[in-house]
Amino acid sequence: MGADQIIDRQTLHNLSSTEPKPCSDSEYTEHGSFEGDTQSEQDEEEWLSGDGVCPTTAEFDTCCQTSRDAWNHAALRSTLCFNDTYIDTFLDILRDVPSFYHEPPENIHITGGHKSPLVLRSSFQLETTQDDACDQRWKFIDYFQCIGFPLSMVSRLKVVASDSTCLPNSRRTGYLTSITLAWSYIISCRWVEILQSAGETCMLFHQNDTEYTVGFWETINQNRWSAQIKRDKGTWFSPWMLQQHNPDLHQNWGWVRTSPDSALAFDILLEFCTSEQLEQEFLVGLATVLLLTSRNTPSPRMEPPITISRPATKSAQSHTKFRQLFKRIDKCMSLSATQDALESLLCSAFFNPGIPCNLVGAESFGIKQALLADGTEYDTFLKGIATRAPYLIFFWRAAVQNDQVLPLLNLALRRLPPICLVAAFWTNTIQSFLQVKYFSQSIKPDFITRAEEFSISFYCRNETPVPWTPSPPFGVTNLENLSLEIKAHHEHSHWPRSWSNKWVLRSGENVTINSKDQIPPQLFPHPYHNYPNSIESLEKPSYPRQVAEEQSWNATSRLFNWHRHYDDGLWLDDGTCDIQFIRHLQQHPWIVDPFDDDDDDECDPSGEGEHPRSRNKRVSEWNAQVVQY
Template identity: 25%
Template sequence: MEEVCSRRTQSSRHQIDSAEENSEIARPTPPLFYLSIMNDGVSPSQPAFDQLLGESCKLWSSYRDAASTTPLLPSDCINLKSLLGRTPSFLGSGLLPDDVHVSLACREEQSTQGQQGLLTSGRSMWRTSRGTCILEHKAMTLDLLLGVPTPLAVQISDCAPLTEWPGIQGISGHDKGNYLTILFLAWAYILSARWAEVLTDSSELQCKTRFTTGVVSPRLGPNQQGDVEIDLGEHVEQDEASWWKAVLTSPGGWEVTADYNGRTFLSPWSVSISATIRIAVAGDLVVPAAQPPSSSQALQYLARFCSHNRLHGQCVTALAGALYIPFLSGKSVSLPVPQPAPRHQSREPVACFAQSHSDVVAEHGKLLTYYMTLSTNVWGMRSLLCSTFFNADIECNLVSAWLNPAFAVIDPLLREENVPVLAKVLANRQPKLGSLWLGAIFMGVAKSTLRDIRTGLTAVNLSMAAWTRTEQSFITSEPGASNGETIRREDECRLLFILGVDGYTRAPVHPWKPFGETRLSDAELSVRQHASCGCHCLEYISWNWTLTNGKELEDPGIDFISDDENNISIQKGEAHAPKQHNNELCSQSLSEISTRGIFGWLRSTGYTANEESIYKHPWIDIEGSDDEDVGDDGSDTSEHSAAPTKLILDWLK
């Protein structure tokens, strides 16, 4: 490190400016907890840590307190379409007239588990300037899952999440019983059928649908344990009953495949039901053979089923859960045992709301190809959940003060398996993602994702962020203009990525911005050239599908604007911090991980001599850290550890 060329410096000033500020407008004075006089060049000052910790405690406690006012879930938990934003249609479906045929490129690739998957790809295109300093558009390549070798194994269990449906605010008289698993299996078929239809139109792949017909299923006795019988209603068509029996057959009632290079791939939404619990259809014992229905016909069957059983919120949640099937491909999931509503009970008056059951199913059917694009961006699905905890104002060395209170609220809910309150807390934080979190809870994805975020393992996918109009990283905020002498390190990062400087062609995987400033004389030449432009940006334009002939098909996306334009819900109010062990609440581990991560990206070409206090700090230089600073219990005993002050101790009482 002594030989590293001196081309950058650290400023003594440490501030966080809002990511929404325009570089041409004077910057307002940042809040107190964003001002931090550095003790050692890296660790935040104690007052800065304490102030942010207190603010975060109040905020996350307010989410928890608001979630305790009613056992019902907010309507945000079933507002799935609010996710779409500018999402492109799956494989460009609907972009071209029916008589115009293009073929999308695809390729095989082996996963880390050794399984062979089928992928397609494209590029998200980004504008990089809004002024006279013109730069070329920036392209970010992304692979999407097109086919899988094995289906998702579905096990039906009475210990699965959402065994009891909590209900939705404003919708009474609906969703009695629990039909989540039945609806999930129906959506899996519908997504797979639409996949085959789109794939046939946009590629050279040959798709096939195998359908189990002529199913013979004995009527279940009223006291027969371990099996469930569902009612399709009166005047059910024979083809409709045949489809339901195939969808609910365990295992192997249906299969949708495509052949590529002599290998057979399954639809990414393929499932296989375990035979532990049998789901039977009430009515005729023998159903004559039928052809596999199209996705449109199957949607009509689903709409009739939802209308007969007055299902609304459960139908949307089952669809949200089905979007995680590609994410879990080749694994297994436990879903709740169906609990049909007793038919002898008198029905409650139905609350009025905007759409009938059939309209809800039809609406989501029209949006299906957009959901499919989101679903096949499997890393992007995880990044959306991670974005719930992102705050563009937080610098990397204050991440612990921001996130520790969040998990002080969430961890007890996970231990208690308090699903309704957990879902409400997360929906209160970011309403747009409420439906996605409820689907993740239903599929058993939420717990592992929260565990990873808790240990600093977050995900960033800029294309998914643009498609859904969510914020996932500081890198997409607009750079501010330099004062001619220094440049904020966060702006330095943005310009390095926007300009595509060697070594910075990939966006940082760590979302939290670095602190401090760099002298322009020490920055990269290209950064110096554009530091004062004040017009550069990273603004999403469109998604381009890659074709087999090397050309591209431009897809501007759906351009859906949610009624709630605020992605993040910020509630203020008097609330007490959760009671938790002080060492956990005041741990600096997440700040350490974030600081090491973003500085590892920014200084991948080497630190400067005057940044010695940074690169020799224990958070950065792990090998050179002093073992004497670690206590017998593994806790940090150095002078820079964030011990709770009187302010925090008062909250913890």
């Protein structure tokens, strides 16, 4: 598949609508619960736990309880007061992120159309072995960054009434709207400065020729500005523009081209926020703007901006931490512009690489019990995030305050999140089992963990995409059952060692952007899974567990069918079970290929298109076949 095809399939927004956000209020219940958390009794079908793929009741309950206890403890250790640690940890994850569009060479690979984003294709090159005998030392991963949006995709601010239950303090939330609009302007100014320095035809327009320090807040609150790039007879706008109306330069509004000054605009905003004790809103506003590029969240819902009569002046104080943040704003833009990077990063707050794919639902169930038991109140949830992932607290707070939290929580705890492995290495955060080296004292010499098998499959084949679930597979594999290609690479010790980012030229050449010489190894104990001792020991799970297991089903099906497709087959024999049982195991509904012609039920690898009743029925039918055999 060519790069242009990939871009077309994976554009940053849904291009079929002028409102490009794919999520809508209709996807969620009236009370803000997770999508699909309610199910009528008539949809229940009996299926059995501990059948060789589905975990036993003891495994499920232990995983759920451990998860619940860990997150309960995390929530008790934190407050929601502003803390410098949150800034420090966020600055830390930005250290290795490349700057946005910094000094690109000529003829880089950029595509875009009249109704589609302007997209830059780059290459992430990951060194996975230093064995001279290996012919697959590097893994190449293409990644895409949005450079500009067409007019139809510019984010629209959804203004809500001041009595919204999501926004408890009307005046502070009104200030938050103004602060967010100011951040939109600051980052868009920086966008113009960066693209101009790279030789692009990029411009900032104001309505009327107004000085920064004279009409700053009026320009911000009334959207009297626009940032655009002209390229190949097309026009695109800053991906970080947040407007209440179309920035149509063809209307007779007295548009005047203006020299951008992002540093001055930042100083004005910083002085206002620190003087009014709005430091937290300052950071939440930044997070809100960085999330505008997400294709998985709706536009932010905010109160009308408050009129600010305060003179626009530069800050006289140093405010070192905040100024360090501005120095890394180009890195923030790069992370925000990278497809699925922020969603993958936000969802990684809940990722536990020690939990196998068939227990993901149990892990998520425990998290929901610990953090979300109070319905639409998110204080406990945010306290847990502040402890476990402090570098993400302002993003999750922004999602809560702007009515964007449910789509993200559904990705993380109900479905499966998108995975941006490139951003994971940039930010030094664990977002996939592919970044982890698993160890175990109990694995026999002639076996390897299935997690290692799947990792080798990914790293030794350049054409293989990132697996469709972040969690590792359960179980082990006999060395004799490895495919020839994986067997050939088994002794090469494939795991992440170093990386580099490359510009991709239209000629096919690659030019280095930045690199990291050494990746610290991430070690975790192997996620063990027991096969049943006998069919008679199987039992029916509780109804709440059946609902939770939907995520485990999706994760297991995606992962094992990813391996089946790219490794030309799948064989689950771990040396502990009868061969006939293994053959039946191959047809388990969580494992079977949904595109197999012999299978009556057609669905996508994620299983999202199949009704829960059909899924449970398939599990019951499979178990009946095993018992009969």
